[in-house]
Amino acid sequence: MYVAMNRFRIALGQEETFIEIWKNRETHLDEVPGFKSFQLLQGPTTDEHTLFASHSIWESETAFRNWTTSEAFRKAHANAKPASGVYLGPPQFEGFTAVLSQ
């Protein structure tokens, strides 16, 4: 199992705008081999921002890597243009491999 996360720092008051962007996104993930599930996660709010994470679960890192070079990935990101005033900096990617499961 592999977990791919992108961490987003969203300006205070822009949380609903950010969620709307994701609601309206065509991800085409259901077509992708090795894809298991996706969640958009809302994390803690600090004085400066609210942390969000896109969180997708894959059968393996290879399945995720194959997706990032696929036509489905290109389509999912074709309309991804940053909305001004929403993002505090670029997203931070972190990939994780499960070493224990319960």
Place this chain on the structure above:
Amino acid sequence: MYVAMNRFRIALGQEETFIEIWKNRETHLDEVPGFKSFQLLQGPTTDEHTLFASHSIWESETAFRNWTTSEAFRKAHANAKPASGVYLGPPQFEGFTAVLSQ
């Protein structure tokens, strides 16, 4: 759905020691209402450390909060003493609520 993560910065070369600590842990999570799954995740390695995350999925934040005040939680953490030279600082907790799922 709620995701509870604790991020650990582990000294280079101590990765297997850290994984062994978790392998030998009695978590008693299966007894806990609202618990769905647990994974120990290994993330990126930098010049200074390897990132790990304990990653547990819950039906709700309330289920997770109830666990942290339970006897099962106390038992799971009773023998948790930091191994010297393994951890670079304390773990960093982040809790996330799913706002979209696919």
